Amino acid sequence: MGSEYRDRWIECAADAMxxxxxxxxxxxxxxxxxxxxxxxxxxxxxxTGRWRIWGTANPRYWAHLDPQRPKKEVGxxxxxxxxxxxxxxxxxxxxxxxxxxxxxxLGPAEDSGRGPVI
Numbered sequence: 001m002g003s004e005y006r007d008r009w010i011e012c013a014a015d016a017m018x019x020x021x022x023x024x025x026x027x028x029x030x031x032x033x034x035x036x037x038x039x040x041x042x043x044x045x046x047x048t049g050r051w052r053i054w055g056t057a058n059p060r061y062w063a064h065l066d067p068q069r070p071k072k073e074v075g076x077x078x079x080x081x082x083x084x085x086x087x088x089x090x091x092x093x094x095x096x097x098x099x100x101x102x103x104x105x106l107g108p109a110e111d112s113g114r115g116p117v118i
Contacts, residue, residue, distance in 0.1 A: 004095075004099045004102075005095045005099050007090055007092070009021055009065065009066055009088075009090070010064075012096055012099035012100070012103075016030050016031055016033060017030075017033065017096075018030055019088060020064070020065075021054070021066070022086070029064070029086065031080065031086070033103035033104040036080060036100060036104045037081050038079045039077060039079060039097075039106070040079075041074060041075075041076055041093065042074070042075050042076070042115030042116075043073060043074060043115060044069070044074065044089070048115040048117060049063060051069075053065065053066055053070070054066070058117050059084070061077065061087045062087060063087040063089075064086065064088055066089050069089050074089075075089040075093070076088050076089075076090070076096060076100075077116075
């Protein structure tokens with residue numbers, strides 16, 4: 001099974017997205033593309049979780065493990081129709097957006113500017 005996109009933490013395969021380091025201590029979250037209702041692109045800064053490398057201060061969102069997050073400027077919030085929404089910071093956000101749109105038949109991500117407090 002090949003991947004359309006893969007970095008250390010995020011993989012977009014033909015059947016699903018996989019987020020490594022999502023569960024403690026190193027568990028992977030599998031998300032079928034059909035489960036993604038929508039997603040939005042957000043700018044991250046010191047207030048919205050740039051320095052949080054794992055977890056959350058906000059029970060509505062969960063950030064996967066990403067020690068490189070302080071160097072990143074953009075993230076994606078996935079709406080799976082559940083209370084907690086995964087917050088991901090892939091190395092190539094545009095490639096992950098394209099993979100999600102291609103497999104889930106969603107339009108472009110809503111660009112909401114600054115993200116929530118993570």
